[in-house]
Structure formats: C-alpha cells, structure tokens
Amino acid sequence: GSAPPLVCECMPPSVFALGDSIRAKSVVVALEFDHSGGGAWNWSAAINYTVHLHRETSFLSGVDLQAGSARATSTNPLRASPRASQDWIADFVPLQLQIDSAILAAALPSSSSPNASVGVTVRRFPQPEWVLTEKGFLTALPMWLTIMFSFAGLQLAGSLVDEKKKQLKQFLGMQGLSKQVYWASWVLFSLMKASITLVVLLICVSVFAIPMTHWLILLLFFVVFNVAVTSYACIVATLFQDPELAQFACIMYPLLTSAISFIQIAIISQQPPAMSGVLCKVLVMFLSPFAFAMAILICVAADNLDIGGVTWGYLFNEDLAGISVGFCFLALLWNIFFNLFLTWYLDKVVPRDNEVYEKDPFFFFKPRFWGAGDRLGDNRDTALDRDVQGTHVSEAVPASLAEKASVCIRNLVKVHAPNTPGEVRAVDGLSVDFYEGQITSFLGHNGAGKTTTIQILTGLFGMTSGQATICGFSVNHQLEQARPLIGVCPQENVIWDLLTVREHLELIGQIRF
Numbered sequence: 001g002s003a004p005p006l007v008c009e010c011m012p013p014s015v016f017a018l019g020d021s022i023r024a025k026s027v028v029v030a031l032e033f034d035h036s037g038g039g040a041w042n043w044s045a046a047i048n049y050t051v052h053l054h055r056e057t058s059f060l061s062g063v064d065l066q067a068g069s070a071r072a073t074s075t076n077p078l079r080a081s082p083r084a085s086q087d088w089i090a091d092f093v094p095l096q097l098q099i100d101s102a103i104l105a106a107a108l109p110s111s112s113s114p115n116a117s118v119g120v121t122v123r124r125f126p127q128p129e130w131v132l133t134e135k136g137f138l139t140a141l142p143m144w145l146t147i148m149f150s151f152a153g154l155q156l157a158g159s160l161v162d163e164k165k166k167q168l169k170q171f172l173g174m175q176g177l178s179k180q181v182y183w184a185s186w187v188l189f190s191l192m193k194a195s196i197t198l199v200v201l202l203i204c205v206s207v208f209a210i211p212m213t214h215w216l217i218l219l220l221f222f223v224v225f226n227v228a229v230t231s232y233a234c235i236v237a238t239l240f241q242d243p244e245l246a247q248f249a250c251i252m253y254p255l256l257t258s259a260i261s262f263i264q265i266a267i268i269s270q271q272p273p274a275m276s277g278v279l280c281k282v283l284v285m286f287l288s289p290f291a292f293a294m295a296i297l298i299c300v301a302a303d304n305l306d307i308g309g310v311t312w313g314y315l316f317n318e319d320l321a322g323i324s325v326g327f328c329f330l331a332l333l334w335n336i337f338f339n340l341f342l343t344w345y346l347d348k349v350v351p352r353d354n355e356v357y358e359k360d361p362f363f364f365f366k367p368r369f370w371g372a373g374d375r376l377g378d379n380r381d382t383a384l385d386r387d388v389q390g391t392h393v394s395e396a397v398p399a400s401l402a403e404k405a406s407v408c409i410r411n412l413v414k415v416h417a418p419n420t421p422g423e424v425r426a427v428d429g430l431s432v433d434f435y436e437g438q439i440t441s442f443l444g445h446n447g448a449g450k451t452t453t454i455q456i457l458t459g460l461f462g463m464t465s466g467q468a469t470i471c472g473f474s475v476n477h478q479l480e481q482a483r484p485l486i487g488v489c490p491q492e493n494v495i496w497d498l499l500t501v502r503e504h505l506e507l508i509g510q511i512r513f
C-alpha cells in the first residue's frame with residue numbers, strides 16, 4: 001500500500017539498557033529474541049521474544065518515523081489505567097500479531113495465509129468467583145434498614161435538644177416532674193411513632209426480601225433495635241446544645257458503624273468471613289447499629305444459601321460468620337441498658353449553665369447518693385447574726401423562728417463566664433433565710449441578682465459556690481426531692497408551640513397534683 005516500509009535494524013541486547021541511545025536512534029519499538037545459540041532457528045522449539053517500548057512513547061500502527069512524529073501517551077499500554085484494556089487491544093496486540101505471523105510464515109513456509117492461523121485472546125487476571133443471584137441487591141439491606149430505623153432517633157434527638165434549648169425541660173423540672181418520667185415519656189412517644197414504620201418494614205422484608213427467616217425473629221430484632229436507637233438518641237441529647245448537630249450525629253453514627261458489616265459480605269457466597277469472630281463480637285457489644293446489621297446480613301446469607309433461613313434452631317449457630325444471630329440480639333439488649341445508664345450519668349455530670357449538674361464525676365460513690373444524709377438541716381445556722389453582703393448587719397432572729405427556716409442560703413455565688421474577659425458576678429456571697437409563715441421579698445436594682453437567686457433555688461441555674469437548702473434538702477444534691485415542695489412563676493413565658501392555653505394549665509395541674 002501507500003504506507004512507508006518498516007525499517008528494521010539489528011542491535012546487540014546491551015543497547016536496550018541505554019535509553020539515550022534508543023532515543024537518539026528514534027527507536028519506537030525494539031524486539032529482543034531469546035536466541036543465543038547461533039546458527040539456524042529451531043522452529044520446532046518455542047521462540048520467546050521481548051517487546052521493548054520507548055520510555056515515553058507508546059507503539060502505534062502507521063507511525064511515520066521518517067518525519068520524526070509519533071502520537072505519544074502519558075501511560076504505557078502495559079500499565080494499568082482507565083483505558084488499559086483498550087490500549088492493550090488497539091496498540092500492543094496488532095504488533096504482537098504481526099510478529100507472530102512473521103514467525104509462523106518462516107516456520108511454516110507452505111502456509112499461504114499465516115495470519116489466518118493466529119488468534120488473539122485477552123483474559124483478565126483471576127478474581128474470586130461471583131455468585132449469580134437475583135437477590136444481589138440484598139447485600140445492602142442491613143445498612144438500609146439501619147438508616148430507616150435511625151430516623152426515629154434523629155427526630156427524638158432534635159426534639160429533646162430543642163426543648164432543652166427553649167428551657168422547656170428545665171421548666172417541667174421546676175414544676176416537680178422527675179427526670180426519669182421525662183425521659184421515659186419521650187422514649188415511649190418515639191417508639192409509638194416508629195411503630196408504623198416498623199410494621200411496614202417487617203411486612204416488606206419478611207415477604208419480599210428474606211422470606212425464609214422466621215418473621216417473629218425479625219420482629220424481635222426490629223423492636224429491640226428501635227429501642228436501642230432511641231436510647232442512643234437520648235445520649236446525643238445530653239451532649240449537644242444545637243438540634244441540627246444532634247440530628248447529624250444521630251444519622252452519621254449508625255451509617256458509619258453499620259457500613260462495617262460490608263467487611264463480612266463474603267459470607268453470602270459461603271466464603272470465610274474477613275473479620276474474626278472475636279473481633280466481631282467485641283464490636284457488636286458496643287456498636288448497636290453494627291450488631292443489627294450483622295444479624296440482618298446473616299439472615300440474608302442464610303436465605304440465599306442452602307441453610308433455609310434463620311429459624312429458632314439456627315439462632316445461636318456461628319458456622320456462617322463466626323457470630324450468631326442470637327448473640328447479636330443479646331448484644332442489642334446490653335446496648336440498650338448501657339445507653340440508658342450513660343444517658344442517666346451524662347444528664348447529671350455534663351456541665352451546662354441553665355441547669356444544675358453534678359460537679360463530682362464520681363458522685364455515685366458518695367454516701368449522700370445512697371440515701372445517707374438526705375436532709376441537711378443540721379448544717380443550718382440557728383441565727384443569721386453576721387454581715388450579709390458585707391454592708392449591712394441583719395437583726396437577730398428569735399430562736400423560735402430560727403427553727404422554722406425553710407429556705408437557707410449560705411455564701412451563694414453565681415459567676416457567668418468565669419475566668420474570661422466577659423466574666424459577670426451575678427450573685428456575690430448571698431446569705432439569707434426564708435421562714436415558714438412569713439413572706440420574704442427581694443428588693444434591688446436591675447442586675448442585683450434577684451432573678452438569678454430564684455433560678456438557682458428552683459434548679460434552673462447551677463451555683464458557682466455556696467450552699468442552699470429547701471426544707472433541709474440540698475439544692476445541689478437533692479433537688480428532685482425539694483422541687484415538689486416549691487412552686488414558681490418564671491419571669492419569661494415558657495410555652496409549647498403545639499399546646500393551647502387550656503392544655504398548658506391541664507399539663508401543669510396534672511404534674512403538680
């Protein structure tokens with residue numbers, strides 16, 4: 001044809017190691033034959049050769065070497081790249097085909113068409129065997145179910161933090177509502193809202209996804225995991241002050257932890273799990289989304305293999321993944337109790353400005369926590385006959401009246417933003433008693449600390465230092481026992497957006513009486 005002839009030049013093998021010499025000769029491709037014996041070729045033996053490519057130029061058919069132009073690529077055809085397979089077929093294989101055809105023509109001179117006897121086969125490197133199944137999409141089922149159930153926790157955490165931000169939670173506590181009742185009401189309300197989603201998912205999964213697994217086992221897992229998600233949302237609510245950040249944490253935690261189950265995806269094809277059974281058990285003990293995802297993954301694998309799904313007899317079988325569905329169920333129960341305990345603990349010790357908290361992280365080791373010394377009446381002063389605020393001297397209190405002191409305040413200090421340039425000392429060393437059968441009023445200018453003192457006594461604010469008791473109960477340590485004995489009308493309006501005026505009155509009345 002019109003293509004220029006291909007010029008071949010014989011060179012010793014040592015030249016191939018000299019890149020500059022190859023570049024100086026404008027060599028695009030060099031062939032090195034394994035023929036060191038000299039003399040005639042032995043066509044009955046295998047002929048091995050090596051193709052040497054230019055370091056910066058890939059071989060292309062139809063290159064005009066005389067003009068010194070060549071279509072260069074950034075990657076070698078033999079190197080892995082997004083177009084590695086296409087470069088191999090388009091560039092390297094035609095060259096190899098011409099070389100093999102020439103060798104066949106020399107070895108078989110009687111063959112009129114040597115190209116017809118040369119075939120090209122491209123094969124990938126060996127890979128693990130794929131399992132052909134119509135339910136391959138079920139590999140993502142554990143994570144999708146985890147996310148679906150997590151939306152209930154997301155809504156719960158957002159509502160709890162929003163109530164705390166609006167001081168609705170603190171207001172209910174001021175009216176005498178115990179923290180246990182508050183948390184339990186929200187958990188039950190969240191579970192009731194999620195029950196509809198639970199029933200719909202149970203029907204879809206047990207009928208269309210993994211029908212061979214017993215539906216009652218799925219129901220138990222759905223209910224228990226729903227409670228675990230709710231308990232985790234309560235932990236998040238104690239740590240965050242912004243509802244949006246709390247909701248973000250509630251969706252990211254189950255998403256990331258349930259994704260760990262993809263490491264064990266090989267069990268669907270009946271291959272050994274990538275994670276050891278011991279490590280898997282440790283993770284499911286503290287990561288409830290991972291425990292739920294692993295249980296669903298085992299159910300998917302049991303349904304698609306010859307096991308016949310997860311039944312009551314297979315509940316504690318560990319042959320498939322090194323961990324059983326029953327162990328995951330027990331781990332979820334443990335997670336619920338652990339989360340509830342952590343919620344109770346963090347709700348007491350996490351520092352916050354608008355609520356009383358325990359400053360001692362080991363408060364549960366103190367005798368007062370176990371009921372010793374609940375009432376602090378022995379610590380009262382029988383008479384307040386010393387300087388108050390360091391400016392005025394109070395009148396002497398009769399002994400008969402001193403015994404009727406129901407509210408005792410000693411050296412009360414409240415500092416906002418301590419140890420900062422914006423530090424504000426709202427109350428500074430206040431000491432006063434309120435007596436039964438008498439009306440006591442606070443008089444003072446704006447910012448004197450009147451409202452702050454009332455907020456400390458009702459538990460809306462924590463004190464920086466000092467001591468205050470109500471009927472002998474410490475405001476710092478026995479506030480829940482003291483709150484039913486007091487009533488307060490807050491300075492600001494504390495209302496719920498969804499309640500009417502009548503419903504507000506009924507709510508407070510039912511809490512108080």
